[in-house]
Amino acid sequence: MSEKIPIxxxxxxxxxxxxxxxxxxxxxxxxxGYPITPQNELTAYMSRRMxxxxxxxxxxxxxxAAINMCYGxxxxxxxxxxxxxxxxxxxxxxGISYMASAQLPVFYVNVNRGGPGLGNISPAQSDYYQTTxxxxxxxxxxxxxxxxDVQELYDLTMLGFDLxxxxxxxxxxxxxxxxxxxxxxxxxxxxxxxxxxxxKQPWRLGDPSTTDPLLVTSLVLNVTGMEERNxxxxxxxxxxxxxxxxxxxxxxxxxxxxxxxxxTASRIAKSAMEVARAKGIKVGLFRPITIWPFPSARLNxxxxxxxxxxxxxxxxxQMWEDVRxxxxxxxxxxVHGRTAGGIPQQADIVADLRKVLDAKPGExxxxx
Amino acid sequence: xxxxxxxPVAMKEPRTLYCPGCGHGVAHRLVAxxxxxxxxxxxAIGIAPVGCSVFADLYWNFDVISTAHGRAPAAATGMTxxxxxxxxxxxxxxxxxxxxxxxxxxxxxxxGENFVTxxxxxxxxxxxGGQMAPTTLVGQKSTTCQLGRDPAIxxxxxxxxxxxxxxxxxxxxxxGALESPKTIMKTKSYLRKAFEYAxxxxxxxxxxxxxxxxxxxxxxxxxxxxxxxxxMLDYYPLGVVRDVGAEEKAQKPVAA
Amino acid sequence: xxxxxxxAGFGGQGIVLMGKLLAQAGMMDDKHTTFFPQYGAAMRxxxxxxxxxxxxxxxxxxxxxxxxxxxxxxxxxxxRFEPTVQPxxxxxxxxxxxxxxxxxxxxxxxxxxxxSIAEEVGNARTANMVMLGAFAKxxxxxxxxxxxxxxxxxxxxxxxKIMDMNREAMKRGAALIK
Numbered sequence: 001m002s003e004k005i006p007i008x009x010x011x012x013x014x015x016x017x018x019x020x021x022x023x024x025x026x027x028x029x030x031x032x033g034y035p036i037t038p039q040n041e042l043t044a045y046m047s048r049r050m051x052x053x054x055x056x057x058x059x060x061x062x063x064x065a066a067i068n069m070c071y072g073x074x075x076x077x078x079x080x081x082x083x084x085x086x087x088x089x090x091x092x093x094x095g096i097s098y099m100a101s102a103q104l105p106v107f108y109v110n111v112n113r114g115g116p117g118l119g120n121i122s123p124a125q126s127d128y129y130q131t132t133x134x135x136x137x138x139x140x141x142x143x144x145x146x147x148x149d150v151q152e153l154y155d156l157t158m159l160g161f162d163l164x165x166x167x168x169x170x171x172x173x174x175x176x177x178x179x180x181x182x183x184x185x186x187x188x189x190x191x192x193x194x195x196x197x198x199x200k201q202p203w204r205l206g207d208p209s210t211t212d213p214l215l216v217t218s219l220v221l222n223v224t225g226m227e228e229r230n231x232x233x234x235x236x237x238x239x240x241x242x243x244x245x246x247x248x249x250x251x252x253x254x255x256x257x258x259x260x261x262x263x264t265a266s267r268i269a270k271s272a273m274e275v276a277r278a279k280g281i282k283v284g285l286f287r288p289i290t291i292w293p294f295p296s297a298r299l300n301x302x303x304x305x306x307x308x309x310x311x312x313x314x315x316x317x318q319m320w321e322d323v324r325x326x327x328x329x330x331x332x333x334x335v336h337g338r339t340a341g342g343i344p345q346q347a348d349i350v351a352d353l354r355k356v357l358d359a360k361p362g363e364x365x366x367x368x
Numbered sequence: 369x370x371x372x373x374x375x376p377v378a379m380k381e382p383r384t385l386y387c388p389g390c391g392h393g394v395a396h397r398l399v400a401x402x403x404x405x406x407x408x409x410x411x412a413i414g415i416a417p418v419g420c421s422v423f424a425d426l427y428w429n430f431d432v433i434s435t436a437h438g439r440a441p442a443a444a445t446g447m448t449x450x451x452x453x454x455x456x457x458x459x460x461x462x463x464x465x466x467x468x469x470x471x472x473x474x475x476x477x478x479x480g481e482n483f484v485t486x487x488x489x490x491x492x493x494x495x496x497g498g499q500m501a502p503t504t505l506v507g508q509k510s511t512t513c514q515l516g517r518d519p520a521i522x523x524x525x526x527x528x529x530x531x532x533x534x535x536x537x538x539x540x541x542x543x544g545a546l547e548s549p550k551t552i553m554k555t556k557s558y559l560r561k562a563f564e565y566a567x568x569x570x571x572x573x574x575x576x577x578x579x580x581x582x583x584x585x586x587x588x589x590x591x592x593x594x595x596x597x598x599x600m601l602d603y604y605p606l607g608v609v610r611d612v613g614a615e616e617k618a619q620k621p622v623a624a
Numbered sequence: 625x626x627x628x629x630x631x632a633g634f635g636g637q638g639i640v641l642m643g644k645l646l647a648q649a650g651m652m653d654d655k656h657t658t659f660f661p662q663y664g665a666a667m668r669x670x671x672x673x674x675x676x677x678x679x680x681x682x683x684x685x686x687x688x689x690x691x692x693x694x695x696x697x698x699x700x701x702x703x704r705f706e707p708t709v710q711p712x713x714x715x716x717x718x719x720x721x722x723x724x725x726x727x728x729x730x731x732x733x734x735x736x737x738x739x740s741i742a743e744e745v746g747n748a749r750t751a752n753m754v755m756l757g758a759f760a761k762x763x764x765x766x767x768x769x770x771x772x773x774x775x776x777x778x779x780x781x782x783x784x785k786i787m788d789m790n791r792e793a794m795k796r797g798a799a800l801i802k
Contacts, residue, residue: 012648012657012777030450038663056449060442061475068439068472072446075433076413076454080446098436121663182686183644183659185651205431206447206454208410213380215425217416217434270684343687 007188016180018150019083019109019173020045022157025191028107029078030056032066036088037121038177039111043083063088067095067108074104075216077204079161083109085177086127087118089135096170097136101218101229105164107157109173111180112314114340122341123177125263128318131174132292139230141237143171143244144292146262150184156289158191165197167240174291176314178264178343237293246289247298251277255284257356258302260323261312262288265344269312272349281353291319296326303330308356310334312344316368334365378403378412380429389589391546391579392420395488396427398556399457402563403430408455413447415440419461420494438469441476444483455566456483463493466502466526473532480537480571484562487528487574490581491600498584502526505603510584525603529576533610539571541610545578547596551606558608570612578604626679627765628688632705633697633718635670638752641778642695643674645756648774649766650678658686671700678765693763695755697738698722716759718751734762741796747786750793757797768798 005021013021020042023031031050033043043059050057056073060066066082073080084092089110099106112127114120134140143163145156156173164171201207205214220226250270252258261269266287276283286302288295303309309331311320320335327333336352338344348367355365375382378400384393403412409430416424418437425432435443444458465473465487473485492510493499499512503525507516517525529541540562544555555577562573578600580592587595608614631642643659650657661674675688690710696702696717702724709715711730720739736758738751745754760768775790 010651012644012651012659030446032446058445058449058479061471064439065442065445065472065475068436068442069446069449071435071439072433072443072448073450074446075443076447076451078446078450080450094436095439177663178660178686181661181663183647184686185657205413205433206411206451206456211410213425213429214431215433217425217432219422219434264686268685268687272685274684345689346685 005188007190010185010187012183012185013150014041014181014183015150015153015175016041016111017045018154018186019157020049021188022154023081023107023161024049024053025188026158026161027079027191027193028055028081028161030069030073030080032058032060032069032080032082034060034063034066034084034088036085038113038123038180039083039085039109041180042109042111063091064095067092067106070106070108071095071099071102071104074099074106075102075205077200077207079105079107079165081107083111085111085113086115086124089127089130093130093136096142097134097138097140098218099170100134100140100142100233101138102216103168104216105168106170107160107164107172108170109157109175112174112176120341121177123264123314123343124339124341125174125176125265125314126316126318126339127174128291128313128315131172132294132322140233141240141292143167143169143240144290145171145173146288146291147173147175147179148263148266148287150179150182151186152289153179154186155189158189162194162197163244165200166194167236169236169240174263176264241293244290245293245295245298247295248287248289250285250287252284252286252302252306254282255306256282257308257310257353258284258286258306259310259312260286260288260299260319262291262319263314265312265314268344268346269349272312272346272353275346276350276353279350281350281357283353294322294326296322299323299326300328300330303327307331308334310336310353310356310365312336312349314343315339317366332359332364334359336367376400376404378409378429379427381427384427385423386420387583389580389582389592390420391488391490391577391581393427394546394552395459395486395577395579396421396424398552398559399459399486400428401556402559403457405560406563406567411453412455412457415444415456415458415460417460417464419464421459421461421488422495424459438464438467439472440464441469441472441481441485445476445479445481448481448483452482452569457486458483459486460488461494462487462489462491462501462503466528473528474535477532477572477574478535478537480539482566482569482571484559484566485572485574486559487576488579489528489576489604490579491525492581492584494581494584503528505599508599527604529574529609532574535572537572538610539565539612540573540608541575542608543576543578543604543606545596545601545606547578547580547593554606561611565613576604578606626677626681626683627693627763628691629676629678629693629695629765630673630688630691630705630708631676631695631697632671632673632701633752634700635672637672637697638749639672639697640674642752642756643676644778645771645774646676646678646766648778649760649771650676652770652774653767655680656683658683660686660688673701673705693759693765695759696722697752697755699724702726714763716755716762718755720751734758736797736800738797742793745789745793745796747789750789753790753793754797757794758800761798761801768794
């Protein structure tokens with residue numbers, strides 16, 4: 001693919017590589033990464049494309065070094081990126097927390113695999129808590145996209161860089177081994193830089209055009225100062241929640257059950273929905289595209305109109321918690337979860353949809 | 369009246385908040401003097417590491433970034449790779465560089481990254497209250513080796529310069545000390561060389577500075593200077609450990 | 625029309641390439657398509673399989689639980705995937721390396737002596753192409769001409785003898801269908 005990138009055309013591409021090309025198109029200046037399955041194709045792709053483009057690529061000594069190189073590059077105003085899979089993302093959390101505190105933009109990708117621990121290399125969504133709660137220490141959040149196909153991996157990577165810059169905050173993609181490894185046709189859109197992105201000149205280091213010394217730090221030793229910084233961050237998170245929450249609704253009209261699923265699980269839920277409808281079960285699908293900010297307000301509104309929710313996830317009840325918090329007890333929230341490479345099966349989902357409809361008041365369907 | 373001595377422009381404050389007799393103030397000043405000499409203040413970035421020098425931004429009158437413990441070489445790599453026009457001084461203590469950040473310093477050296485590393489070795493953890501460092505001498509006492517460092521249990525003090533000097537990306541490595549005007553001036557000449565090499569993008573440069581820590585050594589400042597001289601210099605010999613420029617000159621045949 | 629296909633064999637037989645070519649050809653025929661490889665610790669001689677969906681409609685789940693078609697290149701893969709095929713589906717299998725019959729009576733069977741034909745073409749490693757040619761011609765899921773064209777895209781940079789042999793092998797597979 002390196003000879004000539006057919007921008008504007010439809011091509012067949014692996015998810016991991018689509019992320020890479022989107023990053024290259026979106027003017028990523030520096031990529032730092034360490035090998036881990038199932039995201040290796042992304043690092044490999046960047047090793048060729050970034051160097052072809054005369055940009056920075058380093059295969060680092062560790063995931064920790066990679067995120068700290070991002071920290072340095074971001075501090076001098078460069079678009080920086082790293083990627084990994086679950087255990088490697090855990091290693092990066094310290095650096096991500098520092099960047100959230102120092103308000104440095106970074107874009108990173110977590111192609112989830114089975115956990116906890118070394119787990120396995122099979123697809124999973126079990127880093128949901130880590131992704132949506134910030135991930136490292138302290139009161140902070142990262143903008144987290146949950147694409148469900150290769151086109152979205154491409155498009156949301158571009159958006160991720162832009163929002164990271166816009167809000168001076170880490171932004172990331174939560175994918176899984178299936179999305180990373182699968183190939184699918186996509187159109188390689190040209191990148192268009194949003195005209196409203198703020199300049200980095202006022203805060204980037206090493207720039208001779210700023211004469212007063214600047215400081216990039218995550219350390220504010222006095223209590224008032226650090227609490228103030230936290231409150232400033234919270235205000236920013238409120239703005240992001242208001243402006244950047246994204247979701248998709250499929251066939252909700254007249255549904256007796258609303259399934260809530262993201263990423264690969266949402267595609268399986270969509271297939272199950274078709275099977276269920278053929279069997280006369282009225283079911284719709286709500287798909288969060290951002291899992292932080294989570295579309296809580298919208299779900300709360302839906303709970304006024306719909307009687308049942310079934311969360312389908314490749315983790316054991318992690319997103320279930322967010323949906324329950326969102327609907328505030330207005331409707332029962334059921335859950336179908338598989339993990340560590342266990343993939344929800346269409347037939348099992350359809351069977352659980354039946355159970356949901358047959359459930360007595362107060363009864364919650366939970367498959368694990 | 370003629371002014372014969374002043375603070376460097378690259379220094380904000382003539383005084384520091386470090387303990388009496390601490391070497392950090394001197395090390396900061398050497399960096400600042402050379403930033404002035406080379407005219408680098410507008411594009412310089414200093415790294416404030418985790419440790420006593422975490423507030424280096426209070427003293428350095430140029431851009432400063434504080435980095436995670438041990439990760440200064442990675443952040444410095446990120447800065448110089450992303451913008452080769454900035455001049456980065458990565459400043460690390462012995463715990464930061466030789467314990468938690470061992471991997472980062474080795475690989476930055478091996479890749480030949482073009483920033484200057486100032487390695488302040490006082491054989492102890494200062495900020496956390498006098499714990500054993502990777503460079504604590506055999507027999508030296510600390511709060512975490514109260515009976516003295518026993519190599520059979522705690523391993524040996526690490527000679528960082530000698531450890532790094534074999535790596536392919538290294539351009540210049542030297543060890544100085546901050547225990548007397550003479551060694552301080554010598555150390556400054558080492559640091560000047562490192563600045564020159566970094567500006568010429570010749571590769572990795574590091575100057576180790578043996579530095580007193582009277583507070584955590586439990587001594588007065590004069591005692592600490594004496595202790596450094598009598599105990600550290602044998603194990604950590606001063607001098608240039610690696611200089612690729614000198615090596616190249618030595619290899620060139622002498623003109624007839 | 626939606627067809628779910630699984631290609632299976634051992635590592636080194638070009639199983640992943642089979643899947644990529646099918647997906648590429650599907651896309652070039654203006655159909656919706658997905659490709660998903662079994663991934664993990666790669667090992668020559670280990671088992672390999674991948675799944676491809678080719679459809680006139682948008683594809684929701686890329687997962688293939690019960691394929692409509694399996695293209696089976698070795699014995700262990702037949703043992704593993706024979707039971708998974710949809711009733712009324714198809715099993716294409718490589719009789720050069722599989723010496724048993726398909727046991728199921730509710731599926732269609734097509735036998736391809738893939739390795740023998742590939743050796744006649746000049747390289748046993750083109751057995752995967754023989755199988756693909758036979759499948760494309762027999763079921764018409766993807767156009768044979770498009771499949772030949774997909775080789776140029778997926779094996780970009782390669783040329784000369786090996787590409788000629790790949791094309792020839794694919795055509796020889798197709799020629800099994802009268």
